[in-house]
Structure formats: C-alpha cells, structure tokens
Amino acid sequence: xxxxxxxxxxxxxxxxxxxxxxxxxxxxxxxxxxxxxxxxxxxxxxxxxxxxxxxxxxxxxxxxxxxxxxxxx
Numbered sequence: 001x002x003x004x005x006x007x008x009x010x011x012x013x014x015x016x017x018x019x020x021x022x023x024x025x026x027x028x029x030x031x032x033x034x035x036x037x038x039x040x041x042x043x044x045x046x047x048x049x050x051x052x053x054x055x056x057x058x059x060x061x062x063x064x065x066x067x068x069x070x071x072x073x
Contacts, residue, residue, distance in 0.1 A: 011040060011049040021055055031058075 018025040028050060031037035037055065039048040 010052045012052055013047045017050045
C-alpha cells in the first residue's frame with residue numbers, strides 16, 4: 001500500500017520492527033505475504049514499513065472458543 005506522506009510515528013521498517021518486537025523479520029515478511037499484517041511504502045522511499053500498533057493487536061491474547069461436543073453413540 002503506497003502512502004504519499006511521511007511514515008506514521010508508529011511505523012517501523014521491517015528490521016526495526018523485528019528488533020523492537022522480538023519477532024523475526026522473516027516472520028513479519030511471511031505475515032505480510034499471508035495478508036495478516038499490512039506493509040506500507042512511502043513515495044520516494046524504498047523501505048517497507050509495518051505499524052507497531054497493528055503487531056501489538058495481533059499479540060493480544062484471544063479467547064479460544066471451545067469445540068462443540070459431538071454426541072457419542
């Protein structure tokens with residue numbers, strides 16, 4: 001996704017985001033290709049940026065729905 005402005009304050013390059021979050025650059029790249037994480041570019045800049053807030057939301061615990069019990073016959 002190309003943005004025609006400066007990076008947002010919570011945006012980091014993939015390398016910086018990997019260092020700050022402890023998630024490998026390879027994992028971040030995989031999440032981007034899987035569509036789980038958005039990457040941004042800025043006009044005139046070759047770096048890809050990810051939003052640290054978006055990564056933190058992904059890391060929040062989510063409740064696991066119990067599996068529905070099937071009847072035993």
